Amino acid sequence: MRAIVRKKGHPSQSKTFTTKARAQKWARQVEDLIKAGHVGEGSIPTLEELFGWHLAHLDKTSNRGRKNFTSANNMKKGLGKETLITELNYLKLQVYCETRISVDGVKPSTTLLDVLFLSGSITTAVVEGRVHADYRTKISGWLAGWLD
Numbered sequence: 001m002r003a004i005v006r007k008k009g010h011p012s013q014s015k016t017f018t019t020k021a022r023a024q025k026w027a028r029q030v031e032d033l034i035k036a037g038h039v040g041e042g043s044i045p046t047l048e049e050l051f052g053w054h055l056a057h058l059d060k061t062s063n064r065g066r067k068n069f070t071s072a073n074n075m076k077k078g079l080g081k082e083t084l085i086t087e088l089n090y091l092k093l094q095v096y097c098e099t100r101i102s103v104d105g106v107k108p109s110t111t112l113l114d115v116l117f118l119s120g121s122i123t124t125a126v127v128e129g130r131v132h133a134d135y136r137t138k139i140s141g142w143l144a145g146w147l148d
Helices: 020-035 047-061 066-079 090-103 108-127 134-147
Strands: 002-005 013-016
Touching: 002 020, 013 020, 047 066, 047 108, 066 090, 066 108, 090 108, 108 134
Parallel strands: none
Antiparallel strands: 002 013
16 A cells, blocks of 8 residues: 655655555654644654664674664564554553563563664664654653663
């Protein structure tokens, strides 16, 4: 299912999804961003896109190898690879971490590494100009709660 958003005076944006509901949700969010004045910020990425950009960046700068892929794969499985970054919130990350601890039997420090990978992914996307800086501020607030 392909969603296309066209607004007069703004660049056309489109993205393909596996379900009509996801496509409609993305289109509504893009329209809301345009109304809020976040024009030219690009489309709203999914976790899969976000992690892809970050992994490409880490491939050039990091020597952690497959450890980087592990966090990306765990988060895509736990949160859904088609999840839009605008859908993320503290509660979703808390449930993700609690599920990883209770079901997968990992330590809390492992889930923190996953969340830090998400934070790094958002930072990379902001620095590369792919997403609005508001996302970076948003997740920084969540991390402050975890690190206390």
